[in-house]
Amino acid sequence: xxxxxxxxxxxxxxxxxxxxxxxxxxxxxxxxxxxxxxxxxxxxxxxxxxxxxxxxxxxxxxxxxxxxxxxxxxxxxxxxxxxxxxxxxxxxxxxxxxxxxxxxxxxxxxxxxxxxxxxxxxxxxxxxxxxxxxxxxxxxxxxxxxxxxxxxxxxxxxxxxxxxxxxxxxxxxxxxxxxxxxxxxxxxxxxxxxxxxxxxxxxx
Amino acid sequence: xxxxxxxxxxxxxxxxxxxxxxxxxxxxxxxxxxxxxxxxxxxxxxxxxxxxxxxxxxxxxxxxxxxxxxxxxxxxxxxxxxxxxxxxxxxxxxxxxxxxxxxxxxxxxxxxxxxxxxxxxxxxxxxxxxxxxxxxxxxxxxxxxxxxxxxxxxxxxxxxxxxxxxxxxxxxxxxxxxxxxxxxxxxxxxxxxxxxxxxxxxxxxxxxxxxxxxxxxxxxxxxxxxxxxxxxxxxxxxxxxxxxxxxxxxxxxxxxxxxxxxxxxxxxxxxxxxxxxxxxxxxxxxxxxxxxxxxxxxxxxxxxxxxxxxxxxxxxxxxxxxxxxxxxxxxxxxxxxxxxxxxxxxxxxxxxxxxxxxxxxxxxxxxxxxxxxxxxxxxxxxxxxxxxxxxxxxxxxxxxxxxxxxxxxxxxxxxxxxxxxxxxxxxxxxxxxxxxxxxxxxxxxxxxxxxxxxxxxxxxxxxxxxxxxxxxxxxxxxxxxxxxxxxxxxxxxxxxxxxxxxxxxxxxxxxxxxxxxxxxxxxxxxxxxxxxxxxxxxxxxxxxxxxxxxxxxxxxxxxxxxxxxxxxxxxxxxxxxxxxxxxxxxxxxxxxxxxxxxxxxxxxxxxxxxxxxxxxxxxxxxxxxxxxxxxxxxxxxxxxxxxxxxxxxxxxxxxxxxxxxxxxxxxxxxxxxxxxxxxxxxxxxxxxxxxxxxxxxxxxxxxxxxxxxxxxxxxxxxxxxxxxxxxxxxxxxxxxxxxxxxxxxxxxxxxxxxxxxxxx
Numbered sequence: 007x008x009x010x011x012x013x014x015x016x017x018x019x020x021x022x023x024x025x026x027x028x029x030x031x032x033x034x035x036x037x038x039x040x041x042x043x044x045x046x047x048x049x050x051x052x053x054x055x056x057x058x059x060x061x062x063x064x065x066x067x068x069x070x071x072x073x074x075x076x077x078x079x080x081x082x083x084x085x086x087x088x089x090x091x092x093x094x095x096x097x098x099x100x101x102x103x104x105x106x107x108x109x110x111x112x113x114x115x116x117x118x119x120x121x122x123x124x125x126x127x128x129x130x131x132x133x134x135x136x137x138x139x140x141x142x143x144x145x146x147x148x149x150x151x152x153x154x155x156x157x158x159x160x161x162x163x164x165x166x167x168x169x170x171x172x173x174x175x176x177x178x179x180x181x182x183x184x185x186x187x188x189x190x191x192x193x194x195x196x197x198x199x200x201x202x203x204x205x206x207x208x209x210x
Numbered sequence: 211x212x213x214x215x216x217x218x219x220x221x222x223x224x225x226x227x228x229x230x231x232x233x234x235x236x237x238x239x240x241x242x243x244x245x246x247x248x249x250x251x252x253x254x255x256x257x258x259x260x261x262x263x264x265x266x267x268x269x270x271x272x273x274x275x276x277x278x279x280x281x282x283x284x285x286x287x288x289x290x291x292x293x294x295x296x297x298x299x300x301x302x303x304x305x306x307x308x309x310x311x312x313x314x315x316x317x318x319x320x321x322x323x324x325x326x327x328x329x330x331x332x333x334x335x336x337x338x339x340x341x342x343x344x345x346x347x348x349x350x351x352x353x354x355x356x357x358x359x360x361x362x363x364x365x366x367x368x369x370x371x372x373x374x375x376x377x378x379x380x381x382x383x384x385x386x387x388x389x390x391x392x393x394x395x396x397x398x399x400x401x402x403x404x405x406x407x408x409x410x411x412x413x414x415x416x417x418x419x420x421x422x423x424x425x426x427x428x429x430x431x432x433x434x435x436x437x438x439x440x441x442x443x444x445x446x447x448x449x450x451x452x453x454x455x456x457x458x459x460x461x462x463x464x465x466x467x468x469x470x471x472x473x474x475x476x477x478x479x480x481x482x483x484x485x486x487x488x489x490x491x492x493x494x495x496x497x498x499x500x501x502x503x504x505x506x507x508x509x510x511x512x513x514x515x516x517x518x519x520x521x522x523x524x525x526x527x528x529x530x531x532x533x534x535x536x537x538x539x540x541x542x543x544x545x546x547x548x549x550x551x552x553x554x555x556x557x558x559x560x561x562x563x564x565x566x567x568x569x570x571x572x573x574x575x576x577x578x579x580x581x582x583x584x585x586x587x588x589x590x591x592x593x594x595x596x597x598x599x600x601x602x603x604x605x606x607x608x609x610x611x612x613x614x615x616x617x618x619x620x621x622x623x624x625x626x627x628x629x630x631x632x633x634x635x636x637x638x639x640x641x642x643x644x645x646x647x648x649x650x651x652x653x654x655x656x657x658x659x660x661x662x663x664x665x666x667x668x669x670x671x672x673x674x675x676x677x678x679x680x681x682x683x684x685x686x687x688x689x690x691x692x693x694x695x696x697x698x699x700x701x702x703x704x705x706x707x708x709x710x711x712x713x714x715x716x717x718x719x720x721x722x723x724x725x726x727x728x729x730x731x732x733x734x735x736x737x738x739x740x741x742x743x744x745x746x747x748x749x750x751x752x753x754x755x756x757x758x759x760x761x762x763x764x765x766x767x768x769x770x771x772x773x774x775x776x777x778x779x780x781x782x783x784x785x786x787x788x789x790x791x792x793x794x795x796x797x798x799x800x801x802x803x804x805x806x807x808x809x810x811x812x813x814x815x816x817x818x819x820x821x822x823x824x825x826x827x828x829x830x831x832x833x834x835x836x837x838x839x840x841x842x843x844x845x846x847x848x849x850x851x852x853x854x855x856x857x858x859x860x861x862x863x864x865x866x867x868x869x870x871x872x873x874x875x876x877x878x879x880x881x882x883x884x885x886x887x888x889x890x891x892x893x894x895x896x897x898x899x900x901x902x903x904x905x906x907x908x909x910x911x912x913x914x915x916x917x918x919x920x921x922x923x924x925x926x927x928x929x930x931x932x933x934x935x936x937x938x939x940x941x942x943x944x945x946x947x948x949x950x951x952x953x954x955x956x957x958x959x960x961x962x963x964x965x966x967x968x969x970x
Contacts, residue, residue: 035322051240052233054456056407057488061884064407092233105231109223112849115857116682117230118408118456124231143892150884152407152457153682154860155853156892157899 023084025050026094032081040084041065041076044091052092052121056150063149066122066129067091073129075148092121095128104128107166108159115153123149127163136167217695218913221849225687225706226454226680237456238411238426239485246413247276249474249484250324251467252314252331257562257877258340258353259306264314265332274323277478278331279315284473289440290360293432293464295372297360298528298565300440300470305338307355307527308562309878310493312467317474317482340562341370342877344501344522347561355527355560372529372558375537377805379613380551385516389507393588397580398944399927400870401499401524404569405889408456409491414471415481420447421472426455428463428679429719434711436465437472445711452709455681459861460568461495462681463721464531489883496871497569498523498532498558502543502580512594514603516551517544521577525558526565533558535566538653539573541612541806545581546622546651546815547603548611562877568721570861570920574652575927579945582648582928587941596647596932597630604649607908615653616810620841620916622649625817625904629839632900633819643834644937647819650924654917655722656808658798660729661715664693664736666744668787670776671703674733677717678708678725683919684850685725689733691846692912696737698764698775715793723814723917726846728796730912735794743790744775747782812909815841816921818859820896822933829953831867831934836896836926843909843916855901855922862926864890867946 022031025048032047044050044067053076054064060075067076068090095102104127107113114120123146130137130145137145142163151159229235254261266278281288281303288303290296302311314331318324341347341355347370358367366372386392413424420443427433430452438448455462467484475482486494500523507515521540525532540556571578589596604626605611605618626649630636639645663675672693680686690704707714717729741761748766749756760767766778779790801808821835838859845851868888872880881887901922907914927945935941940955 045240049242050233051236054237054407055239055485056409057884059883059885062407062488092231096232101228101231108231109227112221112224112227112684112853114224114227114230115684115853116406116408116455116457117226117235118237118406120230121233143895147891147893150407150889150891152405152459152861152889153853154857154890156860156890156895157856158849158853160892 019082021081021085023086024088026090034081036082038081039077040067040079040081040089043081044076050091050093054118054121063122063126064119066125066149068125068129071132073126090125092124095124102128103169104131104163104166107162107169111158111162111165113155113158113162115155119149119151123151123159127166130163131167131170135170136172137164139164217691217701218846219844219848221847222687222691222701224684224850225690225701235454237408237453238413238424241413241424241453243413243415243481243483246481246483247317247319247478248321248324249315249317249471249482250328251312251490252316252328252333253310253312254306254333254335256306256335256337257309257342258338259335260338261302261304261306261313262334262336266314268330268332269316269327272318272323272327272330274319275316275327276319276480277317277474278327279317279470279474279477283477289469291436291440291465291469292529293531294533295360295529297356298530300473308564310490310564311527315470315474317478340877342561342563342873344524344559347524347559348522355562370560372525372560373533374555374557375540377541377554378552380516382516382518382551382553385551386507389515390510391508391592392505393508393584393591394503394505395584395587395943396501396503397583399500399576399579400945401496401563401566402865402869403492403496403871403887404459404461406455406457406459406461406491409486409488410462410466410494411485412468412471413481413483414468414475416475416479417449420449421475422449422451423468423472424451424453425468426458426462427452428455428458428681428721430679430709430711431677431716432719433465433468436469440469441472448711450711452679454709455679458679458681459570460572460721463568463719466494492879492882492887493564496526496564496566498525498535498566498573498576500524500576502577504580504584506584506588508588508592510592512592512599512602514547514549517549519543519554519577519581521556523556523558523573523576524561524563526561526563528565530565530567532566535568535573538806539577542574542651542653543577543581546605546611546618546649548605548609570858571652571923572722572920574650575865575924578650578924579927582925583931583943586646586648586928586932586935597626597635600626600649614804616813619813620815620908621904621906622815622841625815625839625841628902628904629817629819629837632837632902633821633835635819639821642937643821643823644933644935645819645821646929646932646934646936647817648925648928648932650816650818650921652814652920652924653810654812654814655724655728655798656804656806656810657800658724658728658796658811659716659718660732660796661717662729662732662736662794663715664733664740664792664794666697666740666779666790666792668780668783668789670699670779672697672699672705674704674706675714676706676708676729676733677714678729679720680708681720683725683854684847685729687850688726688730688846692730692733693737695763696734697740723919724811726915727811727909727911727917728798730915731796732794734912735796736792737794739792739794740790743792744778744782748773748778751778751781812843812916814916814918814921814924816924818922818925818929820929820933822930822937824934824937824952826956829949829951829956831930831947831952833863833896833930835898835900837900838922839902839904840918840921841904841916842918843911844905844907844914845903846913846915851903851918852901854919855903856899858920858922859899859901859926860890860895862923863894865945866927866930868948870946
């Protein structure tokens with residue numbers, strides 16, 4: 007097949023997804039990433055952009071309950087899916103226990119990595135409501151913090167887990183769809199396992 | 211300390227923390243400007259190239275492209291800028307100096323269009339010989355990095371040495387003759403990068419009669435001066451908006467591409483925006499690499515007789531603030547010791563590599579790596595315990611240890627003793643583990659000027675204006691704590707305004723861990739100004755003489771009574787309401803005769819002790835315990851201080867164990883970006899990280915505080931290397947202590963052992 011035979015990609019396609027419980031739609035060029043669409047089209051600036059190669063975790067969001075690097079996910083891969091960003095963690099004006107614990111433990115220094123840390127921690131507690139310290143370290147290993155506030159971040163996650171209790175997270179209870187697929191099942195048509203950041207966490 | 215320290219030293223939650231955990235914190239790249247054009251930089255694939263021509267026409271044909279800026283579109287001669295030397299051009303003119311040095315820039319309606327157009331700017335260039343190492347740059351026939359015409363009267367102009375710094379005291383010759391033991395070695399520190407998780411972001415927009423520039427910068431007032439000078443505008447017409455940086459670590463101190471964007475915004479007549487990729491930040495900022503030769507002479511009893519240090523820093527293609535890091539990092543390089551004779555020489559060497567700049571520690575970690583490693587080697591040669599050797603030589607409180615500079619301003623021995631005790635220095639480590647200890651000293655700011663305005667509003671709430679950048683160190687919280695305590699407001703009633711040069715009074719800079727001290731003192735002075743106005747108000751209301759009234763910690767005391775400030779305020783302001791405005795200034799004057807232009811406002815002192823094991827088959831170093839003890843004077847916010855100390859410690863483990871730029875033969879950074887350049891993650895933490903602070907209230911800042919954000923990084927490398935030696939017997943004099951380097955050292959040890967075994 008020569009280059010001439012490659013069908014031209016459509017200039018724009020429509021996208022529908024649920025973000026933080028709200029139905030959203032956008033008309034986008036098909037090559038754009040979920041990160042880009044969240045930030046530029048939907049105005050959700052809480053999700054951050056840094057490395058764009060799935061290494062730093064600043065762009066972590068929940069996609070049908072699983073944490074993903076939104077820089078590695080085409081927006082179209084999220085068509086019909088449910089996305090939770092940092093803006094969706096607080097409910098009814100009340101901070102998520104993780105957010106409160108991050109405040110109480112001074113876990114946010116410059117703050118730039120914090121949205122990704124929080125979302126990754128939310129995913130971790132969704133699948134493991136009572137993690138050990140080592141499990142928290144594994145769960146957040148894909149989220150770089152150059153302020154290196156890791157000790158306080160880890161303490162905050164452990165504290166939040168304790169505050170939420172063994173029944174699991176408030177977010178899980180109030181939003182079953184976010185947690186239902188759990189680890190290992192995507193239900194989103196994601197075909198490339200490399201785009202699922204759980205694969206990047208290799209416990210020591 | 212007799213003062214009531216209500217509200218100081220606790221850990222109120224970070225002011226601005228809620229925005230940081232809800233995603234509401236807007237960094238530069240999060241700010242949407244109407245009609246903004248997206249900018250991408252055009253570079254050539256060469257470390258140094260003669261630019262023959264730049265043809266913008268093909269790029270201009272890309273739909274959506276509005277401007278292709280080339281040197282031909284800029285004034286002739288090309289405007290240049292830089293904090294120490296005006297050597298950096300807006301765009302490379304005639305010749306590029308490093309991989310990533312832009313020759314043109316594209317502005318387009320979309321980022322896609324800008325990216326497409328970058329590849330269509332036709333640049334004809336001819337690669338030129340280039341230098342990437344200290345040796346190559348200092349060779350007799352080395353190609354020159356900088357045009358000698360930029361410094362015509364400088365004797366170094368025909369070389370790649372930008373400057374040489376020499377410091378000396380005592381009689382070195384006599385001390386050498388009297389020394390019993392001389393220990394010497396050469397130590398290498400690689401290029402590492404700041405890697406703030408927020409890549410540098412810049413925007414510029416034409417204003418009615420001036421310009422507005424947004425930048426993730428640490429020094430907005432400095433940037434304002436640069437832009438005003440380049441555009442020939444009055445300062446009042448240059449507005450720099452500087453939202454909290456998403457990490458900076460020194461890499462965001464000085465102007466980078468803001469001047470270019472200002473010219474582009476004016477030419478396009480539209481706002482422009484440039485957000486660097488992480489890869490581009492690697493090509494924008496780094497720490498200076500260094501090679502340091504140390505000779506130390508000792509009496510047999512362990513007393514230091516002399517120290518002779520010769521250092522070269524590879525600073526890169528443009529000077530930025532790098533030469534200052536060399537000057538300042540070398541000035542204190544003999545360490546926190548009382549030494550009769552010292553000679554220090556240090557050169558900043560230009561090269562065709564990424565310009566280096568400030569990075570947490572500011573030129574000191576390179577020297578401390580060398581000098582403290584040398585100290586450890588000396589301890590073993592002398593047969594003296596490394597802790598005892600340091601305690602024996604440390605400058606005592608109040609002792610002048612660098613002639614003409616600030617005497618030792620803390621009980622440094624206390625930090626060493628606490629670190630040693632905590633790690634269990636007196637009891638042997640378990641089999642297979644090694645321990646190491648080191649100390650680090652850094653001079654705080656040598657000059658300073660900070661202003662603050664504080665407004666006590668009619669209901670007793672407070673607005674503080676401070677030109678400091680809160681880049682994660684938590685300055686906003688500290689300032690709110692000070693104002694809350696002094697004016698009797700709950701901290702939740704204090705708003706701190708930062709980051710806008712049209713609104714906020716002048717602050718020299720956010721660097722050198724200065725802000726709690728210098729800006730803190732300015733805010734304290736502004737609060738005291740308000741207190742004196744409240745005193746006059748109370749005198750009028752209560753009809754008592756002002757002299758008998760005291761205002762402190764939120765209360766007004768008179769006639770044996772205590773009135774809340776708010777009561778006096780509300781009555782004093784009367785029916786029209788209004789507010790009480792205080793202004794404060796904090797100044798540390800320059801001293802022209804001092805080698806650095808001023809004495810140290812304070813010293814940061816840290817002692818780090820670690821316990822490691824080394825995997826003999828892989829060379830992998832595991833840090834089991836990491837104890838870091840910093841003399842902070844007074845911890846104004848305990849949890850924030852802990853975050854700074856532990857963050858600095860882990861950042862130090864990064865350059866100690868894993869970080870370095872690796873170059874190919876053509877001067878490209880091979881590990882360009884997050885996939886191949888590793889920084890510490892949660893899986894790289896010490897098994898136990900323990901931080902302690904020394905608080906003797908002996909600092910020059912509010913309530914006895916010192917600056918403290920860099921100390922815990924300074925001596926991590928020599929402490930870990932000493933522990934590796936303790937565990938394995940190998941001495942390694944180059945960083946990082948990567949598995950490969952450690953493994954090679956172990957095999958060399960084994961080979962040497964076999965050879966000596968065979969011959970014996």
